[in-house]
Amino acid sequence: MGYLFDADTEVTRRADGAYDAEISDRWHALSGAPLGSYGLTIGLRALAHEMPFPHPLSVSAYFLRPTQVGPAQVRTEVARIGRRMATGQTSLFQSGKERLRAVATYTNLDKADGGTQLLGHLPRSTTPPDTAFDPLDDVPLPGFSLLDRLDFRVTEPPGWLQGKPSGDPACQQWVRFADGRDPDLLSLAFFWDALAPVVLEVGETMSTTLEATIYLRRRPAPGWLTCRARTRYLTGGLHEEDMEIWDSTDKLVAQSRQLALLP
Amino acid sequence: MGYLFDADTEVTRRADGAYDAEISDRWHALSGAPLGSYGLTIGLRALAHEMPFPHPLSVSAYFLRPTQVGPAQVRTEVARIGRRMATGQTSLFQSGKERLRAVATYTNLDKADGGTQLLGHLPRSTTPPDTAFDPLDDVPLPGFSLLDRLDFRVTEPPGWLQGKPSGDPACQQWVRFADGRDPDLLSLAFFWDALAPVVLEVGETMSTTLEATIYLRRRPAPGWLTCRARTRYLTGGLHEEDMEIWDSTDKLVAQSRQLALLP
Numbered sequence: 461m462g463y464l465f466d467a468d469t470e471v472t473r474r475a476d477g478a479y480d481a482e483i484s485d486r487w488h489a490l491s492g493a494p495l496g497s498y499g500l501t502i503g504l505r506a507l508a509h510e511m512p513f514p515h516p517l518s519v520s521a522y523f524l525r526p527t528q529v530g531p532a533q534v535r536t537e538v539a540r541i542g543r544r545m546a547t548g549q550t551s552l553f554q555s556g557k558e559r560l561r562a563v564a565t566y567t568n569l570d571k572a573d574g575g576t577q578l579l580g581h582l583p584r585s586t587t588p589p590d591t592a593f594d595p596l597d598d599v600p601l602p603g604f605s606l607l608d609r610l611d612f613r614v615t616e617p618p619g620w621l622q623g624k625p626s627g628d629p630a631c632q633q634w635v636r637f638a639d640g641r642d643p644d645l646l647s648l649a650f651f652w653d654a655l656a657p658v659v660l661e662v663g664e665t666m667s668t669t670l671e672a673t674i675y676l677r678r679r680p681a682p683g684w685l686t687c688r689a690r691t692r693y694l695t696g697g698l699h700e701e702d703m704e705i706w707d708s709t710d711k712l713v714a715q716s717r718q719l720a721l722l723p
Numbered sequence: 724m725g726y727l728f729d730a731d732t733e734v735t736r737r738a739d740g741a742y743d744a745e746i747s748d749r750w751h752a753l754s755g756a757p758l759g760s761y762g763l764t765i766g767l768r769a770l771a772h773e774m775p776f777p778h779p780l781s782v783s784a785y786f787l788r789p790t791q792v793g794p795a796q797v798r799t800e801v802a803r804i805g806r807r808m809a810t811g812q813t814s815l816f817q818s819g820k821e822r823l824r825a826v827a828t829y830t831n832l833d834k835a836d837g838g839t840q841l842l843g844h845l846p847r848s849t850t851p852p853d854t855a856f857d858p859l860d861d862v863p864l865p866g867f868s869l870l871d872r873l874d875f876r877v878t879e880p881p882g883w884l885q886g887k888p889s890g891d892p893a894c895q896q897w898v899r900f901a902d903g904r905d906p907d908l909l910s911l912a913f914f915w916d917a918l919a920p921v922v923l924e925v926g927e928t929m930s931t932t933l934e935a936t937i938y939l940r941r942r943p944a945p946g947w948l949t950c951r952a953r954t955r956y957l958t959g960g961l962h963e964e965d966m967e968i969w970d971s972t973d974k975l976v977a978q979s980r981q982l983a984l985l986p
Contacts, residue, residue, distance in 0.1 A: 517961075518934040518982050520783035522810050522826050524803040539824055540787040545933070547785050547824075561802055561810075563785050563826060565933060572959030577925060579892060580955035662840060670808070670828060671781045673936045675982050677958050692843035693975050695940050696835030698780075700978055712956050715963060717980050719781050719938050 463641035464609060465650070469498075471506045471534060479506040479534040483527050483554070485605060490656065492603035496669050497653030499527040499560050503550035504649055506534035511546050511566040515645050520673040521562040528554055539563070544571075569645070569679060578712065580704070587684050587708055588613040588634045595621060595633070610654060611636050613684070620660035629658040629691040634684045642682040643707070649674050651685060652703050652716035658689045659699055664722055667699070672718035683708030697722045726904035727872060728913070732761070734769045734797060742769040742797040746790050746817070748868060753919065755866035759932050760916030762790040762823050766813035767912055769797035774809045774829040778908050783936040784825040791817055802826070807834075832908070832942060841975065849949045849973050851876040851897045858884060858896070873917060874899050876947070883923035892921040892954040897947045905945040906970070912937050914948060915966050915979035921952045922962055927985055930962070935981035946971030960985045 468486055471479040487498040500521050508516070532554050539547045547565045551558050592613040599621065601607060613634040619626035633655055636643070643651070652674055657667040686706040691699050698721055705714040731749055734742040750761040763784050771779070795817050802810045810828045814821050855876040862884065864870060876897040882889035896918055899906070906914070915937055920930040949969040954962050961984055968977040 518785075520785070520826065520934060520936060522781075522783070522802070522828065524810055539785070539821060547787055549824075558802060561812075561826060563783065563824060565785065569959065572961065576959060577957040578955075579925075579957070671783060671936065671938075673783060673934065673980065675934075675961075675963060677956065677961070692841075693940065693978070694840040695975065696832065696839060698835065698938075698940070700938060712958065715956070717936065 463637065463639055465637060465641055465647060469501045469505050471502060473509065479536070481506070481532045481534060483529050483532050485529045486609060488603055488605040490601065490604050491666065494527045494529065495606060495653055496523045496527070496560070497650045497672070499532070499552050500562060501646060501650045502532065503534050503552045503560060503562055504564065504646060507536045507548050507550040507564060508566070510536045510538055510548055512541055513546055513566040513568050515567055515569045515679070516649060516676050517545065517565045517567045517569065518673065518675050519562055519564040519649050520671070521560055522671050523560050523669050525557055525559045527552070527559045530554065532559070569676070589615065591615060592634065606654065609638055611638050618656070618661065620656070625663045626661045629661045630689065631655065631658050631661070632686065632688045634686055636684050643680040643685055645676045645679055648676055648680065648705055648714040651687065651705060652714065652718070655687055655689060657720065658691050658701060659694065659722070662694070667720040667722055669718045669720045672716055674714055674716040676714050678711050678713045680707035680713040681709045681711070685713070726900065726902050728900060728904055728910060732764045732768050734765060736772065742799070744795045744797060746792050746795050748792045749872060751866055751868040753864065753867050754929065757790045757792065758869060758916050759786045759790070759823070760913045762795070762815050763825060764909060764913045765795065766797050766815045766823060766825055767827065767909060770799045770811050770813040770827060771829070773799045773801055773811055775804055776809055776829040776831050778830055778832045778942070779912060779939050780808065780828045780830045780832065781936065781938050782825055782827040782912050783934070784823055785934050786823050786932050788820055788822045790815070790822045793817065795822070832939070843967070849969050849971055850947050852878065854878060855897065869917060872901055874901050881919070881924065883919070888926045889924045892924045893952065894918065894921050894924070895949065895951045897949055899947050906943040906948055908939045908942055911939055911943065911968055911977040914950065914968060915977065915981070918950055918952060920983065921954050921964060922957065922985070925957070930983040930985055932981045932983045935979055937977055937979040939977050941974050941976045943970040943976040944972045944974070948976070
């Protein structure tokens with residue numbers, strides 16, 4: 461059975477070891493251009509073919525130039541293969557120009573042992589309550605094709621969407637694929653970028669990711685993901701945004717941090 | 724006037740474009756081996772020669788193998804040079820094996836414009852009070868040569884050092900170079916790794932960094948740095964550690980996040 465996320469991130473290995481891919485118009489951000497993490501996911505699918513372990517554990521991506529709808533090429537490189545972990549690199553090119561570069565470590569998370577202590581606070585709830593609603597349901601956002609791919613839920617409408625930024629650059633939202641595809645580790649390396657930047661709540665209008673590092677902490681259970689994001693420091697037109705992603709069984713499955721630039 | 728940190732991170736460009744360096748025994752961690760961020764700093768000094776902007780802004784490092792005292796070679800690559808930012812990559816080799824790989828974006832932070840909003844909380848104080856003391860003053864730690872290079876101050880002795888982990892994996896410490904060298908951006912990409920991991924406060928005995936990303940937010944003023952670290956999630960033998968570094972004028976100068984593995 462075919463899900464769009466899988467079809468649209470497919471890569472084909474060529475004789476020279478590079479991979480061919482196609483950036484579709486189905487994963488556009490609010491800006492009307494492909495979401496940065498969509499191209500990253502394509503790069504990671506290629507790299508996964510070269511790694512002897514199944515699960516991405518840490519991914520650090522530098523977004524060098526915007527991606528565009530159309531053909532793309534991915535080149536990968538293995539940096540080190542160890543007993544429990546392997547590290548490699550993936551670069552996505554379009555028209556001969558490098559669009560993004562990521563270094564990533566892979567492992568087998570099913571074999572991870574050692575203690576677990578959750579010292580942070582759980583989100584309020586990891587499944588949407590009956591009172592939750594779709595924050596973007598009535599909002600006309602032409603070109604923002606991502607909205608047709610994902611379901612979002614919030615308990616309270618974001619202030620920025622009502623023209624009244626709350627002053628608190630934070631949010632908690634539920635998200636899932638609209639076509640019923642369950643989340644996996646690869647999709648967590650995509651979802652961190654799917655929410656509106658929380659600096660919209662302090663009056664900013666957009667933000668461009670320069671770098672993002674995602675730690676994949678656990679394979680997510682089927683169902684809704686809970687995304688909790690926060691920005692603490694905005695200095696000289698730059699800000700970080702941290703996100704935690706929790707699965708439907710109240711387990712932390714990913715952490716991301718990005719550095720982004722205001723226009 | 725020569726400071727040890729500058730002498731011990733020096734790189735020499737070779738005819739083939741690579742750089743030669745020497746890892747000294749003066750920057751050893753508690754483990755008795757060179758601190759990971761010491762090798763990173765050498766890699767960044769080489770990369771800085773290839774970048775048209777003076778200041779590292781974001782650095783993502785993967786620590787592939789431990790470094791050792793002795794000769795090292797650094798290979799750099801430019802990924803993209805833009806109008807305001809440039810991104811490149813640096814790899815440090817010893818005995819033909821890649822020890823660490825980092826991707827980094829450089830800019831000119833003196834030309835950064837745009838708003839500043841500090842939404843996080845300032846540390847309690849950015850200069851040590853009269854009651855502060857050196858936490859490691861009376862502790863015999865042979866091989867831990869870093870202790871001779873840096874001054875540390877705390878207001879309260881860490882629980883782990885007294886054999887009574889506090890249960891709260893967090894700390895705040897002041898740090899500076901012992902020989903009077905003032906902090907700069909390059910040294911911030913070193914200092915994030917200079918404190919004991921805060922998981923010692925939940926009974927762990929050591930921790931190995933797999934990946935670290937450091938955002939350099941501002942050029943630090945002379946004087947003490949205040950480092951504030953916290954771990955929130957320890958799962959399957961892995962944990963993140965976040966650090967903020969503040970300068971002596973109460974400005975946030977760096978943020979780091981690392982993913983580390985328990986033995």
